Amino acid sequence: MREVAVVAFAQSRSLRREPDRNEVEILIPVIQELRKSAGLRTEDIDFICSGSSDYLAGQSFAFVSGLDAVGAWPPVSESHVEMDGAWALYEAWVKIQMGYADVAMVYGFGKPSMGDLPETLALQLDPYLLTPLWPDAISMAALQARLCLERGVVSERAMAEVAVRDRRNAKQNPFAQVTGDFEVEKLLAEPFLVSPLRKHDCSPISDGASAMIIAAGDRARKLAQRPAWIRGFAHICEPQDLGVRDLTRSRSTEIAAHQAGVGRDKVDVAEIYGPFTHQELLVERALGLGSRTQVNPSGGALAANPIMAAGLTRIGEAARRVWDGSADRAVAHATSGPCLQQNLVCVLEGE
Amino acid sequence: MAELCGVVGIGQTRHQAARKDVSMAGLVREAAERALEDAELTWKDIDAVVIGKAPDMFEGVMMPELFLVDALGGAYKPMLRVHTAGSVGGSTGIVAASLVQAGIHERVLTVAFEKQSESNAMWALSIAVPFSVAVVAGAGGYFAPLVRGYMRRSGAPDDTGIRVALKDRKNALRNPYAHLQIPDIDFDKIASSPMLWDPIRYLETCPSSDGACAMVMASEKLAERAPRRPAWIHATEMRSEPTMFSGRDQVMPRATLDNAKNLYKKARISNPRKEIDCAEIYVPFSWFEPMWMEGMLIAEKNQGWKMTYEGATAMGGDFPVNMSGGVLSSNPIGASGLLRFAEAAMQVRGQAGEHQVDGARKALGHAYGGGSQYFSTWIVSSDKP
Amino acid sequence: MSEPQSETVEILRCPVKLEYLYSAGQSASRFLRAIAQGKLLGQRCPVDGRVYFPTRGSCPQHGVLMSGEPVELPDTGTVVTYSINRVPSENIKLELPYAPIQVLLDGADTVLMHVLGECPIDQVHMGMRVKAVWKPKSEWTTSIGNILYFKPSGEPDAPFEKYKEHI
Numbered sequence: 001m002r003e004v005a006v007v008a009f010a011q012s013r014s015l016r017r018e019p020d021r022n023e024v025e026i027l028i029p030v031i032q033e034l035r036k037s038a039g040l041r042t043e044d045i046d047f048i049c050s051g052s053s054d055y056l057a058g059q060s061f062a063f064v065s066g067l068d069a070v071g072a073w074p075p076v077s078e079s080h081v082e083m084d085g086a087w088a089l090y091e092a093w094v095k096i097q098m099g100y101a102d103v104a105m106v107y108g109f110g111k112p113s114m115g116d117l118p119e120t121l122a123l124q125l126d127p128y129l130l131t132p133l134w135p136d137a138i139s140m141a142a143l144q145a146r147l148c149l150e151r152g153v154v155s156e157r158a159m160a161e162v163a164v165r166d167r168r169n170a171k172q173n174p175f176a177q178v179t180g181d182f183e184v185e186k187l188l189a190e191p192f193l194v195s196p197l198r199k200h201d202c203s204p205i206s207d208g209a210s211a212m213i214i215a216a217g218d219r220a221r222k223l224a225q226r227p228a229w230i231r232g233f234a235h236i237c238e239p240q241d242l243g244v245r246d247l248t249r250s251r252s253t254e255i256a257a258h259q260a261g262v263g264r265d266k267v268d269v270a271e272i273y274g275p276f277t278h279q280e281l282l283v284e285r286a287l288g289l290g291s292r293t294q295v296n297p298s299g300g301a302l303a304a305n306p307i308m309a310a311g312l313t314r315i316g317e318a319a320r321r322v323w324d325g326s327a328d329r330a331v332a333h334a335t336s337g338p339c340l341q342q343n344l345v346c347v348l349e350g351e
Numbered sequence: 352m353a354e355l356c357g358v359v360g361i362g363q364t365r366h367q368a369a370r371k372d373v374s375m376a377g378l379v380r381e382a383a384e385r386a387l388e389d390a391e392l393t394w395k396d397i398d399a400v401v402i403g404k405a406p407d408m409f410e411g412v413m414m415p416e417l418f419l420v421d422a423l424g425g426a427y428k429p430m431l432r433v434h435t436a437g438s439v440g441g442s443t444g445i446v447a448a449s450l451v452q453a454g455i456h457e458r459v460l461t462v463a464f465e466k467q468s469e470s471n472a473m474w475a476l477s478i479a480v481p482f483s484v485a486v487v488a489g490a491g492g493y494f495a496p497l498v499r500g501y502m503r504r505s506g507a508p509d510d511t512g513i514r515v516a517l518k519d520r521k522n523a524l525r526n527p528y529a530h531l532q533i534p535d536i537d538f539d540k541i542a543s544s545p546m547l548w549d550p551i552r553y554l555e556t557c558p559s560s561d562g563a564c565a566m567v568m569a570s571e572k573l574a575e576r577a578p579r580r581p582a583w584i585h586a587t588e589m590r591s592e593p594t595m596f597s598g599r600d601q602v603m604p605r606a607t608l609d610n611a612k613n614l615y616k617k618a619r620i621s622n623p624r625k626e627i628d629c630a631e632i633y634v635p636f637s638w639f640e641p642m643w644m645e646g647m648l649i650a651e652k653n654q655g656w657k658m659t660y661e662g663a664t665a666m667g668g669d670f671p672v673n674m675s676g677g678v679l680s681s682n683p684i685g686a687s688g689l690l691r692f693a694e695a696a697m698q699v700r701g702q703a704g705e706h707q708v709d710g711a712r713k714a715l716g717h718a719y720g721g722g723s724q725y726f727s728t729w730i731v732s733s734d735k736p
Numbered sequence: 737m738s739e740p741q742s743e744t745v746e747i748l749r750c751p752v753k754l755e756y757l758y759s760a761g762q763s764a765s766r767f768l769r770a771i772a773q774g775k776l777l778g779q780r781c782p783v784d785g786r787v788y789f790p791t792r793g794s795c796p797q798h799g800v801l802m803s804g805e806p807v808e809l810p811d812t813g814t815v816v817t818y819s820i821n822r823v824p825s826e827n828i829k830l831e832l833p834y835a836p837i838q839v840l841l842d843g844a845d846t847v848l849m850h851v852l853g854e855c856p857i858d859q860v861h862m863g864m865r866v867k868a869v870w871k872p873k874s875e876w877t878t879s880i881g882n883i884l885y886f887k888p889s890g891e892p893d894a895p896f897e898k899y900k901e902h903i
Contacts (some may be wrong), residue, residue, distance in 0.1 A: 371746045371747065372746075411750070411752050491823065492819060492821050492823070492836060495819030495820075495821075496817035496818055496819045496836070496837075496838055497817070499817050499818065499819065499862075500817050503862065545822065546820070546822055547821075547822055547823050548819045548820065548821050548822070548823065549819055549820030549821075549822075549833075593796035593797060594796070595796060595846065596795065596796045596797040596846070597781070597784075597786035597787075597788060597797070597845035597846045598786070598797075598845070598901060599797075
């Protein structure tokens, strides 16, 4: 296995709605900042991969315009996944592993404010049996939360505590959207949004983009003072149907965490993509984190959820903590599909 | 640094205007099961799944791989979904191969499909985005002016396109999976078919098909033990350029030329016309055959049409192209690229049946997409590199 | 007695309706507001000075934001390439057959996709000089559709060298 590290990361400020800028205009300053901080031009990059969703953008081939932000000239080697940028990162990492590339750039972007996100996500379901009922994403998550509460796997209080912690952490994050000091009791007194979920249990809707550069071996050492080495990288998908998997634990996260070697050593920081508070708790558990781990110093998805970039941003935020020395070992997680269907785990270490 | 990867199983569905007899799950499973059968493997033997398909609007399902994961035997395994427009089938094959070439997995199942009868492909391709004038009706409307540009530059005879279509449609008669099979096809039938987007006629155009293609790729050690001869992957390459910028050559984009140059360099091919025995090239509108012969550096600039005229690209010629009938005969958009890659692999494995090129040992698979801006290609061979 | 129903359910109609609020984006907005005033504004790439029309805010070749003063362009130009469309489509309301054209406006370095009108379909050719035909001023909105179509201007054809780079 080649040594590959995250050497640069940039993101846009997550906003509830970007009324003036389209996706390309949001991406351009992010990619420019990324290239400037790494000191790289397009010609220096061997492979580019992006993540986005056509249905999010309301257009076929939405990702094609994303390439405009890159300046793909001379022609570049690039690919795209209809998934969060975290999986685009995985594809790029594989390209480096096989020796096709030494330096790769990855980005993810989305403007979910353009449509009705919870409704749009109903299109991810079985089109013959489930979508015609239009179960929105919040209701699906609520079903799972109810199950978890009944089984005693989580409590409403624990969920509220996650929301309080994440949004308090987010105060230090200039890119986050929902930040501030909240009180558990006040939150628990709020009405349900979709029972048993309250507004604070749900991530916001965010328009945004993020981008990252990874490099192999000595290239990485030249590009970053303290490269964040990817020591483990795995992802697993569960069957989708809610009735055929255990919704009270994230089995795929457990498997991915094991394959990525999370438990081999201490974890200083974990950045978890939990679009709902109970899901963040399930993932924390599945990763086997101890009390010493600082979870979501960035605020996580509950503070900002730019779909298609949020997973990549977790990895970027984890890398930043390795770069600034606040973590020797960090774990980042990304999720996709209803109720934590698909999960990715990435382990980063300083040298 | 890259490990060797071999294709050990190939499967595809009978491509058809509408597969009303199967759901999406049934369609992908049909191709995947055939590939597993060909490799004499079961679902348990697969380490990872890579799916490719074109815009989700074609089926009206967002990220359909998520609900299809059990149908593909991907439950509790890693799964990736690739989408690079029309070239997606090719890119999907490349991503799947890279997992083996990087030494991460030993057996990868890759499937590319489209069940576009479930939605409306023409609509999905030209969704009316506000602020733009909708004048382009479908892909043909986009590419027709480019074809006209090629005709102008090369001075190719007007009926070059008809000759390509005739060849591909005759070839399709020897491919049991092909969608369009017209037994009494001849030059006049094509020439007199309705003109759709001048200069492209109806019978010079690809159909809209439901279909799927699957391959099983394995590491060197496991491929050597496979029941049938593997198709060894010698090289893969991808190139993209922006759709529109000042000075862009839309007819012969630099991306295709760079792609070809790098592909052949990696595969150690110095004379592609001589060293490659046959090719499956993404030709959705007949004129793209001569255009891509030049784009893939098989023919000299402005000379591609001569290969068609001389019969070089026909089954008996020195550089057969689209022995399967190509995209002109079957076009499940998301799968078409992978079909080109698979058909190339079938040739070097000697399993192309009635459309087999005798003694083919090295073949080229090619896909392109977007506004002629994404290119993905591979070279496969019966021999290890 | 009615026919026994088939056992298999073959087709299920599941209508999907999603609404999206599109943003043209800052650069396209400038362009559209100008066209609402009957002005055609191009923009220069800061790296090579080429004039893009219509503009998307960034130069796709260099990946940088367009900058500097916009360039006002005339509504005359040359047909660089064309097609003749005989296929109906749900989204397009033009009468068949019609000729989509790529027009190089005078002063621009990129082509505009539009449509030809007031011209027998068999006379369209590359190099043809054309002029825009606008909707009545009272009907102008923020849309390129303010130009109904381009018609032959009557000038002699542009020499091949002038537009050959765009074919």
